[in-house]
Amino acid sequence: MEHLAWMAWTWQTGAFFALVAGLLALLTTLAVNRPEIARPGILGITTTRGDRLFITLLGSAFIHLAWLGLVGPELEIASGLALLYAAAVFRWV
Incomplete structure (x- = not known):
């Protein structure tokens, strides 16, 4: 993460964004395999x-x-x- 040092990232910040990305991927997979009903x-x-x-x-x-x-x-x-x-x-x- 040296190239991101100017952003003062911590591992917690990286984990949060990875979690959000994972949730978005999960929701996309669910929407494709099990179309949702509002x-x-x-x-x-x-x-x-x-x-x-x-x-x-x-x-x-x-x-x-x-x-x-x-x-x-x-x-x-x-x-x-x-x-x-x-x-x-x-x-x-």
């Missing part, structure tokens, strides 16, 4: 898997930013909350 959730809007992934990533970013601002840099609990949030979004939204 479904309405508790928000009253019709969402697909990709929509729910976007809502999850956006909400998780807000959870982590709020945690950093209100509590501090220990993000383990915030990550746990974000995983619970992701499960709820994919189940009910």
Whole structure:
């Protein structure tokens, strides 16, 4: 990762982007093999898997930013909350 040193990347940042890329590849594979049906959730809007992934990533970013601002840099609990949030979004939204 020497050629990316100007970006101040850490292994955690690289792992996050690899995870997002993996999720996008998984969603693409699922869409090809098992075409999705958009479904309405508790928000009253019709969402697909990709929509729910976007809502999850956006909400998780807000959870982590709020945690950093209100509590501090220990993000383990915030990550746990974000995983619970992701499960709820994919189940009910």
